[in-house]
Each structure stands twice: as structure tokens, then as C-alpha cells.
Amino acid sequence: MDIEKLRFGYESRLFDILEAQLGQSLCQGAVQAQNMLQTWKRNLLGNAVCVTAELLPEVHRHYQRCLDMLGANLNGDLFVQQGMEYNASVFAYQNKFDVLINSSLLNNFTPDEWRFVFGHELGHVIFGHSRFSVREILANMPDVSADTADMLFRWSRAAEVSADRIGLLCCGKLTDAVIALFKTASGLSGIDADRVLASFRRQYDSLETQLREAGTDGFAWVRTHPMMPIRFKALELAALDIVSLRHNPSGFSWKGFRLIDDQIARILESLDLMSFLKVS
Numbered sequence: 001m002d003i004e005k006l007r008f009g010y011e012s013r014l015f016d017i018l019e020a021q022l023g024q025s026l027c028q029g030a031v032q033a034q035n036m037l038q039t040w041k042r043n044l045l046g047n048a049v050c051v052t053a054e055l056l057p058e059v060h061r062h063y064q065r066c067l068d069m070l071g072a073n074l075n076g077d078l079f080v081q082q083g084m085e086y087n088a089s090v091f092a093y094q095n096k097f098d099v100l101i102n103s104s105l106l107n108n109f110t111p112d113e114w115r116f117v118f119g120h121e122l123g124h125v126i127f128g129h130s131r132f133s134v135r136e137i138l139a140n141m142p143d144v145s146a147d148t149a150d151m152l153f154r155w156s157r158a159a160e161v162s163a164d165r166i167g168l169l170c171c172g173k174l175t176d177a178v179i180a181l182f183k184t185a186s187g188l189s190g191i192d193a194d195r196v197l198a199s200f201r202r203q204y205d206s207l208e209t210q211l212r213e214a215g216t217d218g219f220a221w222v223r224t225h226p227m228m229p230i231r232f233k234a235l236e237l238a239a240l241d242i243v244s245l246r247h248n249p250s251g252f253s254w255k256g257f258r259l260i261d262d263q264i265a266r267i268l269e270s271l272d273l274m275s276f277l278k279v280s
């Protein structure tokens with residue numbers, strides 16, 4: 001399975017623009033990344049708990065299933081820390097990485113939903129999203145133009161869409177992926193999947209209208225994670241393809257997938273453009 005092909009095309013385009021604009025500065029971030037991985041690992045060993053097959057066999061099994069499915073010579077541990085927020089993160093240098101997950105996520109998500117979360121974080125590793133940090137670039141380059149800063153955030157949001165696709169690939173069902181997003185956004189469990197899907201669809205339409213009519217306040221949009229209804233929309237549009245790729249990699253039509261990918265790119269790009277025009 002050629003997982004690289006699942007990368008959101010809009011993310012690649014934005015990266016090429018950023019590389020042209022920032023060049024060397026992006027590479028400097030990569031050198032720092034190796035040192036940061038060591039610090040990150042030390043912090044995890046000191047403050048979190050490593051998930052092993054002996055300690056948490058079920059969690060470990062599902063995490064391992066994701067690694068096996070992605071099969072990209074991935075080499076990294078899963079850690080859990082006490083935390084009420086539904087949060088997970090990863091730090092990677094090349095194919096070495098460690099995933100950190102909050103305990104509430106293990107307690108309140110189902111195993112299928114765990115795999116969406118694990119897959120999402122592993123997606124960041126596979127696609128090399130830790131190569132540089134948007135926040136660090138902005139902190140170290142205070143004279144970066146508003147246009148480049150906007151481009152960095154756009155890239156970062158597009159990267160989340162790519163990572164969600166790997167999440168869905170690992171979990172295997174759109175409803176489980178969407179419920180994981182819904183739980184993360186709302187903190188609520190036990191709501192019927194059809195109602196969750198309908199609510200996300202309605203909310204995406206309202207958000208789209210709101211952005212079109214009123215723009216953003218210039219703050220909410222400057223976030224590295226795209227808002228949940230947009231992640232939902234991007235996932236829903238790609239879901240049939242991703243699930244069929246999972247079941248039948250050799251018979252999969254990448255041509256059809258590229259058309260869907262272009263459609264999603266047009267949606268994100270038009271939301272990005274209308275927000276940027278409104279705030280700049």
C-alpha cells in the first residue's frame with residue numbers, strides 16, 4: 001500500500017510554496033528536531049507511563065495493529081499520562097517517534113476509536129509533519145510576513161487532514177473516526193452515530209455560511225488544527241475511498257481518489273482564502 005499517496009494534495013502544494021518562501025529556515029528546524037526528540041523522550045520516561053503488552057495488553061494490541069498495518073518501518077513507543085482532556089500528540093525524527101496519549105482517551109474511547117487516534121498520530125510521523133514546528137518558525141522569525149505566517153497555518157491545518165486519513169485507515173470505519181472527533185470536540189459519549197453525523201453535517205454548513213458572510217475574528221482561524229466540522233467534511237468525502245483501499249489495496253483506483261482529493265482541496269482553499277481576505 002502506497003501510503004504517501006494518501007497525503008492531502010493541498011498540503012503538498014502549500015509545502016512547496018513554504019519551501020520556496022522559507023528555504024533554509026525550514027531545514028534548520030529539522031536539525032533542532034533531532035535534539036528535541038531526545039528531550040521529548042526523557043520527559044515521557046520521567047512523567048508518563050510506557051504502554052507495554054504486560055501492562056495494558058488490549059491497548060498495546062490495537063496500537064501494534066496500527067503499526068503493522070502501516071508497515072513503514074515505524075519505530076516508536078506509546079505512552080499514557082494522566083489527563084482529562086481528550087488529547088494525543090507525537091514527536092518524531094525520521095522514523096523514530098513516541099506517541100503520548102491522555103488517560104481519559106483510553107478510558108472513554110472504544111478500541112476502534114483508539115485506532116483512529118493512534119493512526120492520526122502515526123500519520124504525522126509517516127508524512128514527516130514533525131520536520132519543523134510552525135510555532136518555532138514564527139517564534140524564531142519575528143519578521144516573517146503575514147502572508148507566509150498565514151501559509152504556515154494553512155499547511156498545518158492541511159497536515160491534520162492528511163493525518164486523519166491515516167487515522168481512518170487504521171480504524172476502518174467512518175462512524176468510529178467521526179465519533180472520535182465528536183468526543184474530542186464535545187466531551188460527550190454514548191450518542192448515536194447517525195445523530196453525530198447529521199449534527200456535523202449541519203454544523204459544517206453553518207460554519208461555511210458563517211465564514212463566507214462574516215469572516216473570522218482573526219483569532220479562531222489562526223489555529224494549527226482545522227475546526228472539527230471541516231475535518232469531518234474532509235474525512236467524510238474521502239471515507240469511501242480510504243475504506244476500500246484498506247480492504248482491497250491492489251484493486252484501488254488512485255485516479256478516483258485524486259478527484260476527491262482535489263474537491264477537498266478546493267473546499268479548504270476557498271475557506272482559507274475567505275478567512276485570510278477578511279482578516280488581512
Ligand SMILES: [Zn+2]
Pocket residue numbers: 120124160163
Ligand atoms: Zn494532529
